[in-house]
Amino acid sequence: MRLMNFYQRKDNIVNRLPYFLFTVPCLVIFTIFLIIPIILGFYYSFTNWNGIAPTYDMVGLNNFKDQLSDSSFHYSFVFTLTYALVVVFVIVFISFFTAVFLNGFRSRLKNAYKTLLFFPALIAPIVVSLIFKQIYSGVLPWLGKTLEWEFLSKNLMASMDTLKGTIEYVHMWYGMAIPVVLYTAGLQMVPDEIYESAKIDGANFMHRLWHIVIPYMIPIVNIVFILTLKQALMVYDIIMGLTMGGPGTRTQTYSVFIYRSAFMNFRVGYAASLSVTLFFIMLVIAVMQMKLSSKKDVNAA
Amino acid sequence: MNKEGKFFNLIAYIYLTIAVLLVITPLYLLIVVSLKPLEDSVRNFFALPSSLYLENFKKVLSGDLYMNSVKNSVFVTVFPLAAVIMIVPMCAFAIARNMHRFYYKWLYRYIISSIFVPFAVIMIPVVILCSKLNIMNVPGLIIIYIAFSINQALFLFVGHIRNIPRDLDESAVIDGCGVSRLYFKIILPLCKPMIATVAVVNSLWYWNDFLLPVVLLNKSQRYFTLALYQYMFNDPQNYQFNLAFASYFLGMIPLVVLYLSASKYVVRGLTAGAIKG
Numbered sequence: 001m002r003l004m005n006f007y008q009r010k011d012n013i014v015n016r017l018p019y020f021l022f023t024v025p026c027l028v029i030f031t032i033f034l035i036i037p038i039i040l041g042f043y044y045s046f047t048n049w050n051g052i053a054p055t056y057d058m059v060g061l062n063n064f065k066d067q068l069s070d071s072s073f074h075y076s077f078v079f080t081l082t083y084a085l086v087v088v089f090v091i092v093f094i095s096f097f098t099a100v101f102l103n104g105f106r107s108r109l110k111n112a113y114k115t116l117l118f119f120p121a122l123i124a125p126i127v128v129s130l131i132f133k134q135i136y137s138g139v140l141p142w143l144g145k146t147l148e149w150e151f152l153s154k155n156l157m158a159s160m161d162t163l164k165g166t167i168e169y170v171h172m173w174y175g176m177a178i179p180v181v182l183y184t185a186g187l188q189m190v191p192d193e194i195y196e197s198a199k200i201d202g203a204n205f206m207h208r209l210w211h212i213v214i215p216y217m218i219p220i221v222n223i224v225f226i227l228t229l230k231q232a233l234m235v236y237d238i239i240m241g242l243t244m245g246g247p248g249t250r251t252q253t254y255s256v257f258i259y260r261s262a263f264m265n266f267r268v269g270y271a272a273s274l275s276v277t278l279f280f281i282m283l284v285i286a287v288m289q290m291k292l293s294s295k296k297d298v299n300a301a
Numbered sequence: 302m303n304k305e306g307k308f309f310n311l312i313a314y315i316y317l318t319i320a321v322l323l324v325i326t327p328l329y330l331l332i333v334v335s336l337k338p339l340e341d342s343v344r345n346f347f348a349l350p351s352s353l354y355l356e357n358f359k360k361v362l363s364g365d366l367y368m369n370s371v372k373n374s375v376f377v378t379v380f381p382l383a384a385v386i387m388i389v390p391m392c393a394f395a396i397a398r399n400m401h402r403f404y405y406k407w408l409y410r411y412i413i414s415s416i417f418v419p420f421a422v423i424m425i426p427v428v429i430l431c432s433k434l435n436i437m438n439v440p441g442l443i444i445i446y447i448a449f450s451i452n453q454a455l456f457l458f459v460g461h462i463r464n465i466p467r468d469l470d471e472s473a474v475i476d477g478c479g480v481s482r483l484y485f486k487i488i489l490p491l492c493k494p495m496i497a498t499v500a501v502v503n504s505l506w507y508w509n510d511f512l513l514p515v516v517l518l519n520k521s522q523r524y525f526t527l528a529l530y531q532y533m534f535n536d537p538q539n540y541q542f543n544l545a546f547a548s549y550f551l552g553m554i555p556l557v558v559l560y561l562s563a564s565k566y567v568v569r570g571l572t573a574g575a576i577k578g
Contacts, residue, residue: 018481019398019405020404022391022392025391026389026391033430033447033448034415034423034451035415036430038426040426041425044425044426098320102317120324121571122505122553122560123553123556126532127509127552131327131549142346182572236511237511254421255512259421268425272425275421275425282419285417289417
């Protein structure tokens with residue numbers, strides 16, 4: 001009775017107005033500065049605007065057709081994709097093992113190690129890349145000369161053979177911290193009883209890892225996979241810090257390509273069409289993420 | 302500990318020590334290089350400073366543009382944070398308590414569905430919009446940060462407020478409490494843990510961000526945030542890396558202090574942010 005009374009009262013207009021007013025600031029700011037830009041982005045992708053001229057023409061789908069034949073688009077697309085595959089693969093696996101070791105580590109050093117391993121997540125990626133740029137160009141060659149080690153005595157970023165690897169290493173260095181924490185949190189959800197009884201039944205460490213820990217960790221692996229995949233496909237800061245996409249366009253990732261097309265080559269219409277393509281790639285990943293996480297719910301049920 | 306346990310611990314010890322060394326070596330370099338004169342660093346990067354040398358920090362801190370960029374960074378961190386905490390829990394409360402109504406259900410879907418859109422996708426139209434509205438400056442960046450923080454924060458707050466029992470609302474209303482009193486006196490105080498989480502994840506983003514400042518604040522050096530300043534004064538022609546490292550070191554201090562004093566919230570905030578992706 002009291003409950004009905006409560007909801008009836010809430011239904012009258014005087015009580016509902018404050019609820020509506022509460023949503024207004026968010027709705028307005030969100031619509032003007034996020035939804036309108038998305039719509040504008042789609043609109044500009046059908047134009048040939050250069051960003052400066054007062055006029056431009058509608059060119060239909062020409063920008064998208066140009067993408068198909070644009071070799072710098074192909075190059076940056078493939079570069080970003082191969083870059084992302086390496087980075088994601090390494091981060092998903094190495095941070096998993098780091099978390100497994102960290103979780104089972106019996107030592108006074110455990111908490112100190114945990115704290116230190118998280119530090120890269122606190123530093124701005126742009127600063128991380130500037131520090132590593134100095135390490136690659138100054139510290140490592142110095143070390144190579146001091147130790148008389150041929151491989152290190154040159155700048156690793158100056159050779160095309162090692163350049164991509166140096167960038168990927170920087171990405172892994174700072175991209176590992178959060179996955180390790182996510183995995184560590186996940187490992188604590190593995191029920192101790194199952195783990196201990198398997199131990200008593202004589203399952204060795206690798207068996208326990210494979211048959212007990214990993215099945216429990218699949219949802220976390222999915223999260224880490226999607227998270228690092230998105231980060232790696234969008235990589236911008238560390239490219240700008242290390243190479244600015246150079247030499248030439250050899251390390252130009254997709255985000256850097258959009259940036260350069262719009263603000264350095266003044267092809268705003270074309271750059272907008274690149275963004276629209278990226279929008280659909282991200283949409284596919286989002287759908288994939290939803291599929292993966294709903295599967296997780298089925299498993300849990 | 303049995304034999305297998307000992308063996309595991311030995312492997313873990315070796316593996317983790319290597320991992321920690323890989324992580325802290327660049328940070329160690331950052332600290333010792335910023336505490337040494339340039340000549341000493343060139344002679345031996347890794348050596349500890351022979352005496353207490355603070356000239357690098359003094360030089361960095363005496364730069365007028367540096368202090369200005371620190372001020373801008375504080376502004377673009379504090380104001381969006383305050384605004385997000387002011388408007389988002391409010392909206393989340395309205396949505397969480399009216400999910401069965403058409404408007405609120407669709408408002409929620411409308412805002413949440415944008416979560417997967419990364420900034421690079423709308424970078425160009427945002428720059429065009431801001432230049433048309435004449436806000437390619439620090440206040441403009443603040444508004445953009447607010448707009449871009451709403452979806453994730455709303456997601457977290459709606460989830461949190463839905464778990465606050467409705468009995469509380471009911472008894473407050475029976476006691477004659479209006480909706481806004483109910484929100485400010487009862488719901489908002491109960492949101493404190495989530496406010497801390499959202500504050501941490503967003504302040505790390507605002508303070509460390511590079512892409513938005515570089516596209517929106519490049520009109521004048523007076524607008525630079527710290528990250529942008531550090532990038533722009535990385536001129537290879539006349540690059541004094543001891544000064545650069547000192548400035549990176551100083552820029553890290555606020556977040557390191559935050560981490561060491563509230564590590565629980567930092568870790569929780571970053572993982573909550575990550576799961577949203």
